[in-house]
Amino acid sequence: MKAWSQFIQYIQDAVMRIFSPAKDDYPKTGEQPFTGEPDHVG
DSSP states (O other), X not given: OHHHHXXXXXXXXXXXXXXXXXXXXXOOOOOOOOOSOOOOOO
């Protein structure tokens, strides 16, 4: 019975991670202008 309870908890934790809001803490950078040299083929 304890193993079944642990299995259910494991599945429940996985589902909560999938459907919870993202915890990404990346800075908002916006659009970045191109400042390099274009490659010319020809």
